[in-house]
Structures are given as C-alpha cells and as structure tokens.
Amino acid sequence: MNIFKFGGASVNSAEGVKNFVKIVQSYKDETIIVLSAMGKTTNALEQITDDFCAKSDAVESKFREVKSYHFDIINELFANKEDAVYEKVNRLFEKLHAYLQGEPTLDYDFDYDQIVSFGELISTTIVSEYLGKKGSPNKWVDIRTCLKTDNSYREGKIDWDLSHKLVHQTFSFNSTFVYVTQGFLGGTTTNQTTTLGREGSDYTAAILSYILDVDKLSIWKDVPGIMNADPKWLDDAQKLDRISYQEAIELAFYGAKVIHPKTIQPIKRKKIPLQVRSFINYSESGTLISTASKKMEKQLPVYIRKQDQVLISIRPTDFSFILEENLSSLFALFAKHRMKVNLTQNSAISFSVCVDKAERRLNNLLGEISKDFEVKYNDDVELITIRHHDDEAVERMTAGREILLEQRSRDTAQFVIV
Template identity: 45%
Template sequence: MKVFKFGGASLKTPERIRHVASIIQSHAENNLLVVVSAMGKTTDLLETLVAPAASAQAVNTALATLKKYHYDIIEALFQDTAGVYAAVNAIVADIEKEITLGDGDQRYDQVVSKGELMSSVIVHHYLLSQNLHSHWLDARTCIATDSSFREGKVDWAKTATNVQPLKAVLQKHIVITQGFVGRTPDGLTTTLGREGSDYSAAIFASSLDAASLTIWKDVAGVMNADPKRFPSPIVFEELPYKEAAEMTYYGANVIHPKTIKPLANKNIPLLVKNFDDPSLPGTRIHACTVENLPPLIVFKDHQCLISCKVTDYTFISEEQLGVIFHALSTLDIRINLMQNSAISFSFCIDFRESKVVKLIGMLQQNFEVYYNTGLTLITIKNYDAASFERYRQHPGVMLEQSSRSTLQVLVK
C-alpha cells in the first residue's frame, strides 16, 4: 500500500489535474491513497475571507474569484458537470455561512479548510469520469486532533483506530482525501499548520503502515538550495531521515517540518518526485548514511528579531529566561535562533503579526522590548570554508551564530 501527495501547484489548472490522473492511473494496480492540497492559490483567497481587517468588498471579490476559479476548472474537465457542481456548491454554501460566524483561529479553520475539500471533490469526480475506481474520504473522519486551531495536535491512538477501516476500502478503490485538516473531539474542523498537507500524508502513511510516501513536486527532488535563488542547485539522490528533518527545521520548504518523524518511526521511505517528469529518480529519504554532503543553504523570509533587555541592569538569569520561554510556550511560538548577552536576550521567530503583538505585550511586563521585522534568516548547514566566509560577510547582518557544522545569519 502506498500514499501519494499532490500539492496546490500540481492541481492549479485542468491540464495539471489531467496529468495527476495519468500518474495515479499508472499506479492504480497498487493499493493507493492520494492526499491533495487546495488548488493553486485557493488558500490565500480563503484567508482573505477571514482576515480581521477585510472589507466587505474584499470579501465579495475573493469569494467571486474563488467560485469562478473552481467553476472554470469544472467546465474544462467535465462533459457532465451536474454531480461535481452540486458537491462543490454545497462546500461554497458552507463557506458563505461560516465566514459570518465567530472570529479568530476557530473561524479560520472552518473556512480555510474548505479549499482541500473542493480540490478533493473535483479530483475524485474526474477520476470517476476516467473509469478509475475512486473513493472520496473526508480526512476529518480519520485524523483526530485536539482543539488547537491552526496548529491541531494529532491524537495518534485515535487516528490509528479511525484509519483501520480504510484497509478494506483500499483493496478495491483508490482513496482520494484531503491534506491539512483534522477534527476536534467535539466535531469542529482543525488545520495542521500552513502547508500541512505533507504532514497529513505522513499521518496516513504511518497509521496504515504504508510501503512508501511519495510527494510530487514541481522540482527534480530535494536540493541543497532553492532553485529560485540559485541557478544550479544539487539534487540529492538520497538523504538520511535525520538530515532531512534538520533541513525542514531550518526552513527548507520542499517538505513540511512535521513530515519526517512519523515516517522515520515506522521506517517508511519518503520519495520526492518530479511532477512534470515522473521518470526522473527524485530523492529517496530513508535510513541510510551519506558521506560528504554539500553545503545546504536555506533562506527563511518574514522573520522578526525580538530583544528583551532587563530594566535594572542586573544580568539575564535563568529565572528571567523562564519568563521569556513561558510566554513563547503559551503562544505556541518556536524560536529559530537565539542569543544572549549579559543584560539582554535576543531571539528570531516567524513573523505572524497577531502572535508577535501578544508576545511583546507579555514580555513588556518584565523587560524593555525591541523588535525588527522584515528580516531573512540564512542557514548554511554542512558549510565549507568558502560558504562560511561568504555568508558571514553578507550585507546587513544583525545576528550571527555558528557551530561545528552550521552557520546562521539574520539579515535585513
């Protein structure tokens, strides 16, 4: 049994959806579960609908764009549109209702999760139209989480129990389901974090003891640098789980950070394959040893540097660090880089405005707080002498930290 995952870029046009179907058809003899993301930029449109400062005009424009985008894809893919139109229209009706209910992270999850539902419904109906035995699955009936909206934490035991009936379904059908979504104990929808569909696929693969998980991307495999920033990055043929996990921790966005652990725990290989040319070997992430890896260079944009300075010129103590870390833990904020001096503690985090504002408010009760936004964190893992010197001399360095194998610089 295998798990495939297709992201939004692989589903953004009718031509690409047809190509997805051809890839699925070429593997249809295997027990296959397919996880899909929302199509194209659907998630961005849905986020506009729940943005706190969104005007009525912005909401109406985004909603109209959302409908037209999906309806145009349906018109291009289907001769008989009645069934798929009805299914998508029902989801659209839910969106229109839920954008008027509540606020905050709970409303975000109820609305933004609908992109994956629409995508999976369209793919499912298209496979049926191509005479493939497709079974549509609501992932929320399987992936159980707590009530941490926007960052749902998986209840692994309950999820494993929920998933078991799928084994019989997979004997006769290709299962099409959604990434990114789960369900609370009281029946509300949660999301697993932005770009969380990779993680969903890993949850299904782990719970079903899959032979492998394949993530289909618009790149040739896992590379040592972003091809949009570097002209000739190196494609890794294989990587150890640990190396891949550290890459995602530092911000390499080819794989969601939470994807590796559930696969490594079950020794399930992760294959990163090229969507446009499936004949390319891609990258295999598994239990292996690879010597002399080249420097891995990761750029992580939209960073915020926060510095906490004691107000009475005493030194930063363990007690004061405890106050800072308690605030970070309360708001579920992860540090990407940290450094302290005698009287201040500085750390770098992803910039999410609402959380940063709350964090600064909490920290100002005990410290003088300074912050900078719009920064980029550059990480060079497995650096050599040339890359070490090059990035230490990068213009606009605000913070620098190095270890035996890793250099990080935070730049304007």
C-alpha cells in the same frame, strides 16, 4: 500499498489535474492520495479570513474570485454541465459563503480553520470526480472523520489512539483500490474542523503512512527532489539523491520548504522510506530519505532562507543578568502566544530571538514582554541557514549584507541579515 501526497502546484490548472491522473493511473497498487488545496487557494482563503475577521467589504469579491478559479478548472475538465461535480462543489461554496455571511467569533484561529479548510475539501472533490470520469473508480474520504485532534486550532495535535482505530476502519480497501482525501485537515471529537499547521499536508501523509504501515510514502513536488536550495531563489541549486532521516529532520527544522518539519518523525519510527519526486518529470527517481542512506561523497552546502522574520532583543529593565528564571518566563510567553522560535542567543544582560512574523500573535507577545523587559526589534529581516558550510558558502550568502546576528557550529551556520 502506496500513499501519494500531491501539493497544490500539481493541480493548479486543468492541465495539472490531467497530468496528476496520468501519474496515478501508472500505478496498479492500492493507493491513498492525499491532496492539498489547488494552486494558491490557501493564500486566498487566508486573505478572506483576515477580511472576514476585520469585517471588511472585500470578502465578497475575494470569495467570487476563489469560486471562479475553481469553476474555470471544472469547466475545462467536465464538458457535461450535468456532471455531479458541479452540484458537489457548488454545495461546498454555498457552505463557505454561509459562514462568511455570519459574524466572526472571538477566536481568529477557529475562524481560520473553518474557512481555510474548504480549499482541500473542494480540490479533493474535483480530483476524485475527474479520476472517476477517466476510468479510475475511487472513494472520496473526509479526513476529518478519522484523523482526530484536540481543539488547538491551526496547530491541531493528533489523538493517535483514536485516529489509529478510525483510520484502519476508514481505509480498509474492501470496496475500492484508490482513496482520495485531504491533507492539512483534522477534526475534533465534537466534529469541529482543525488544521495541522501551515504546509501540514505532508504531515497528514506521514501520519497515515505510520498508522497503516505502508511500504513507501511518495511526496510529489514541482522540483526534481530535495534540492540544496530553493531553485526559485538560487538558479544553480542541485538535487540531493539520497539523505538520511536525520539530515532530513535537520533541513526541515531549519525551514526547508520541500518537507514539513513534523513529517519525518512518524515515518522514521517505522523506517518507512520517503521518496520526494517531481510531478513534472514523474519518471525520475527524485530524492530518497531512508535509514539506508549512504554518506554523500561530497557534502554539498545546503542553503535555507526564511523571509518575513522578526529579530527581537530583550533586556531586563534594571540591567540585571539574564538568568534561568528570566529565560523560563520568556519561553513560557513564546509558548503562550504560539510563536515559532527559529533562533536564540543570549548574553549576560540580553536575549535575542528570531521568530516568524505572525503579526497578530507578535503584537500580543511584544505587549506582554514589554511589561517587564526592555524590548527592541527589527522586522522584515531574513534568516539564512547553511548546512555543511564552508568559507565560500558563507561569503556567497553574506557579501554586501548587514549581519545582525550570527551563530556557527561544526555543521550549521545561521545569519540574521537585512
């Protein structure tokens, strides 16, 4: 059995969908396809969510843009306007539009999940219908019916026992060899839509791989494999042919965008190999992540850049020491406001932390911390991480930049810079 996860870039156009079909049809085994929203649809729906919650008049025009983008792709793929895909996709847009005609709730994260989830529902509907049209019968599955989570909107936590039972019932392969389903999405036991965190489609594929005990998980990307840097950032980036689960976890933890931070853990537990491959040059092998990874003959420096960061500096107002009880209360506040902490450093009287710039949560967090502490912050900074660093790699990343905070260990160096 294969599980293939395809990102939005692989199906961002009619040509992309056609290329996707070629890849799928080159395999004859039982296959589950996990798909993201098309192109930049998630970003567009996030903007619509912001406007909806702000009760902005821009919602309607942005909704029409998203709808037009998808129907342009459909029109290129399906010459016959009577094809069922038109009615199915139109029905999804009608449901989305009806939600946007209502009033926002008092829970932004709930509204986010109800709106943004349509991206995956629409993309999988189009792709499933086109696969069938091109001679590959398949079954479309609403993943929300079997991947069950709690009601932590935007960060749904998997109910493993219930999901295990429902996933085995759903993906039985009794009536089809190919399933098409959504990444990123989950559902509560009361059938409310949740999501698994930004870029969570990889995690969906890993969960299904774990539950179904697959032989291998393949994640198809717009890069040749796992690179030692984002090639859109550093044009001399090199491919890593083979790495261990441990190294993959480290890279994901520090923010490498090729894999989702939670993806590796489920497959590592069952030693399921993960192949990261290019959907552009799909005959190439890509990068293999497994327990059998050989130690690389030469450890290339791996560069990871996280933009849109905020460096927060916190001091007790009475200049007392930062003690365990201070840190405990501060970390409790970060957890309460669901702020992802990317780097911490403390001295006798101060505590510094680098976090993602999530403005709604950040403003609430800073307001609460300011009640008991003196708070200063720098926004729009970058966090640069170098795995397997050397002097040349550090100089390359920091030359001419102001370093606000620096940390080094034997294998990893991190810099907050402006």
